[in-house]
Amino acid sequence: MANRPNLSDAELEVLKALWDHGPATVRQINSTLQGRGRRWAYTTVATLLQRLQAKRAVAVDPSAVPHVYRAALTRDDLLGERLKAAADELCDGRAAPLVLTLVQSHRFSPEELARFRQLIDEQRGRSRPAKRPGQSGG
Structure with a gap:
């Protein structure tokens, strides 16, 4: 997973919603984000979820209708990846x-x-x- 593309701020917000609330549909995720002050269109959230799926950060159950998305990347995994990258970039790999x-x-x-x-x-x-x-x- 070290080759995972970087997550945008918007993608990270969607991923945090999944971490905090568990598996959810696009509509449920959008509702959670609206509760946090984000006013995104349904299609925007759907696009962000598709990008996260392409980056292997979320998974979708295609058999469920509507689709249910879940975080495939844990907060700890992402933190570990980012800290390792920071150590490599700023500290010659030393933690x-x-x-x-x-x-x-x-x-x-x-x-x-x-x-x-x-x-x-x-x-x-x-x-x-x-x-x-x-x-x-x-």
Whole structure:
């Protein structure tokens, strides 16, 4: 999926509507977008969904009438793709500068901090060399 074409701002808005509300018809998606202040014609939303389908970001159930669209790309997948691209472009492929900048410039809840600690502990466990038989712990 690394070769996915970039998503336009309008396509991203449609994808966010699918992430937030789950599978939906063009009419339902348009209604959600109108609730967010977007006044697009039905045909505009249908065109955006077709583009997203061509980019493998949404899938459609062609057997359903009217067609029901669902996100084929998760928010986490897109975030990962974009962060990797930013790391490649701005940091010679290194993720640490991105992570450090995010951590330094945001406030996090105790729950988020606990999750970060858990991830760091898991990462430490993976980076330790495996003990050989007969090797004592220290």
